[in-house]
Amino acid sequence: MNAAGDNSMIRWGLVIATYLIVGLMLVLPPVVVLSEALREGIGPAVATLADPDAVSAFRLTLEMTIASVIFNTIFGVLAAWLISKYRFPLRGLLVALIEIPISISPVVAGLVWLLLFGTQGWWGTALERMHIAVAFAPPGILLATIFVTFPYVARTLLPLMEQQGRDVEEAAMLLGASFWQILFYVTLPNARWALLSGILLTTARAMGEFGAVSVVSGHIPGLTETMPLHIETLYNGYQSVAAFTMAALLAIMAMATVWLRSVFEARALRLPEPDVQEGGRA
Amino acid sequence: MLKPVHALRVAWPRPGDPLPGFRFALITTVFWIGLIVALPLTALIIRPWQEGTGAMVAAMQDSRMFAALRISFTTAFLAALLDVPLGIILAWSLVRAHLPGRRVVDALIDLPFAIPTAVTGITLATLYGPQGWLGAPLKYLGISVAYTATGIVVALMFVGLPFIVRSVEPVLREFPPELEEAAGLLGARPWQILTRVALPTLMPAIVSGFGLAFARGIGEYGSVIFIAGNQPFRSEIAPLLIVVRLQEFDYAGATSIAFVLLVASSVCLAGVAWLRRRVARGLIAGADS
Numbered sequence: 001m002n003a004a005g006d007n008s009m010i011r012w013g014l015v016i017a018t019y020l021i022v023g024l025m026l027v028l029p030p031v032v033v034l035s036e037a038l039r040e041g042i043g044p045a046v047a048t049l050a051d052p053d054a055v056s057a058f059r060l061t062l063e064m065t066i067a068s069v070i071f072n073t074i075f076g077v078l079a080a081w082l083i084s085k086y087r088f089p090l091r092g093l094l095v096a097l098i099e100i101p102i103s104i105s106p107v108v109a110g111l112v113w114l115l116l117f118g119t120q121g122w123w124g125t126a127l128e129r130m131h132i133a134v135a136f137a138p139p140g141i142l143l144a145t146i147f148v149t150f151p152y153v154a155r156t157l158l159p160l161m162e163q164q165g166r167d168v169e170e171a172a173m174l175l176g177a178s179f180w181q182i183l184f185y186v187t188l189p190n191a192r193w194a195l196l197s198g199i200l201l202t203t204a205r206a207m208g209e210f211g212a213v214s215v216v217s218g219h220i221p222g223l224t225e226t227m228p229l230h231i232e233t234l235y236n237g238y239q240s241v242a243a244f245t246m247a248a249l250l251a252i253m254a255m256a257t258v259w260l261r262s263v264f265e266a267r268a269l270r271l272p273e274p275d276v277q278e279g280g281r282a
Numbered sequence: 283m284l285k286p287v288h289a290l291r292v293a294w295p296r297p298g299d300p301l302p303g304f305r306f307a308l309i310t311t312v313f314w315i316g317l318i319v320a321l322p323l324t325a326l327i328i329r330p331w332q333e334g335t336g337a338m339v340a341a342m343q344d345s346r347m348f349a350a351l352r353i354s355f356t357t358a359f360l361a362a363l364l365d366v367p368l369g370i371i372l373a374w375s376l377v378r379a380h381l382p383g384r385r386v387v388d389a390l391i392d393l394p395f396a397i398p399t400a401v402t403g404i405t406l407a408t409l410y411g412p413q414g415w416l417g418a419p420l421k422y423l424g425i426s427v428a429y430t431a432t433g434i435v436v437a438l439m440f441v442g443l444p445f446i447v448r449s450v451e452p453v454l455r456e457f458p459p460e461l462e463e464a465a466g467l468l469g470a471r472p473w474q475i476l477t478r479v480a481l482p483t484l485m486p487a488i489v490s491g492f493g494l495a496f497a498r499g500i501g502e503y504g505s506v507i508f509i510a511g512n513q514p515f516r517s518e519i520a521p522l523l524i525v526v527r528l529q530e531f532d533y534a535g536a537t538s539i540a541f542v543l544l545v546a547s548s549v550c551l552a553g554v555a556w557l558r559r560r561v562a563r564g565l566i567a568g569a570d571s
Contacts, residue, residue: 014375021372022372022390029402029405030397032414078306078307079307082304086304098319100323101319106501107521108524111536112323112326120531121533122325143318170300178302208397208400209398211504247400247405250398257396259396
């Protein structure tokens with residue numbers, strides 16, 4: 001009796017602690033974003049988004065995100081195929097290299113590209129002579145974004161494809177399917193939810209990347225500023241409403257992507273078994 | 283019948299492995315990893331030594347760099363440590379407490395993963411700033427958070443919290459509540475149940491969650507720089523000093539800091555991995571005895 005009373009008191013204590021932690025640490029920040037953005041009403045907030053620099057930042061973020069998603073999806077799928085379907089020497093090294101960008105500071109992820117393409121970089125002057133701008137230009141931003149989001153597609157696919165083995169692929173091969181046919185008609189359909197989840201994670205990370213992009217971009221408003229960088233410029237220029245409006249837009253875009261991913265992930269967790277069976281029968 | 287045989291003959295890359303595509307996938311993957319990961323990392327490792335060892339030696343004597351590294355590591359460590367009890371409480375509530383609004387809380391926990399770091403940065407700087415909703419009352423109490431090292435810890439705690447919760451939660455879910463109940467029936471006080479029964483089981487997960495939060499905190503940039511105030515020797519983190527050096531066109535200095543940061547965080551992560559293995563082994567040994 002006494003122990004039960006103790007327990008329910010502790011339970012309520014912990015529940016209240018949970019609400020306090022969640023409220024102070026996790027609920028307040030998004031409320032602050034919205035209230036700062038809408039401080040002068042919804043009209044002025046929306047008007048800040050029509051600013052040419054804001055539009056250009058939005059467009060650049062969209063372009064960089066789409067481009068990095070395309071590159072990382074193609075290579076992520078091939079890398080996951082290679083690592084999950086074959087055993088070969090130095091396979092572990094490839095896995096380790098794929099994981100590296102996750103544990104590297106975003107600033108360092110930007111710096112490495114300047115070491116290659118910056119004015120003092122290995123190939124900076126050569127590129128300048130050829131009038132090719134990589135550092136402080138969109139190609140540099142793209143490279144930095146690709147680096148930072150590099151692991152996600154491969155990492156999401158790997159455990160699933162590894163677990164699915166290669167029986168189905170071998171069956172398809174014996175039936176005469178080519179590599180591309182196996183990949184597109186057998187392997188990827190079986191891993192479609194994981195693939196989608198990896199793509200969405202890449203998307204969310206790519207659009208929000210700040211540190212790496214900040215180092216290589218050069219911060220030229222209207223030219224090399226993505227949304228996160230433009231938020232910084234606006235905030236440091238005391239344009240609070242504009243900064244928080246763009247922050248709200250970016251946060252909503254990223255959160256919607258992450259939410260979509262959790263929906264697909266739930267489906268992926270529910271579906272793998274029937275999927276494998278389907279494939280096995282085919 | 284000719285087609286498959288042809289396809290097989292062309293695509294069989296390795297004796298004994300009939301599955302096609304090995305060579306193609308290997309070449310593209312190695313090319314891409316080489317270009318995107320290996321090449322830049324090589325530059326990072328070679329560059330500090332390229333102008334002779336002078337730049338590296340000079341960087342090693344730069345007290346501002348050591349101050350920045352010390353601030354980065356101590357704030358990241360402290361934030362991850364403070365996140366541990368908070369994360370355990372949240373994980374426990376999610377798994378055990380029949381929490382009203384559990385799904386909302388569950389979704390909110392991933393918020394720091396989802397929000398872009400720059401948004402986190404300006405938001406926390408406003409929230410804890412002198413006129414902010416939390417900053418103003420704290421200032422009244424004589425505590426200043428924004429533009430101090432405390433602000434760095436607050437920002438890193440926000441960023442690191444989901445790592446602890448998401449590491450502990452699955453283990454807690456597997457952990458049968460009957461064990462706690464049995465301990466209770468045998469006369470253990472709630473505190474004893476926590477320290478003798480629950481925590482030892484959760485320890486490996488806690489350590490790995492701590493390690494993830496710590497690692498993320500060491501390199502974190504966007505969510506920190508707005509709230510930190512960025513005074514050299516007091517609230518300047520190592521990633522920011524890299525940016526400062528780059529703005530001074532001191533590539534060698536910037537690369538030296540990046541190099542030291544990389545080595546130091548690898549050592550720390552290896553330490554955490556070692557600790558995790560030890561704790562996990564201790565757990566198994568404890569279960570045997």
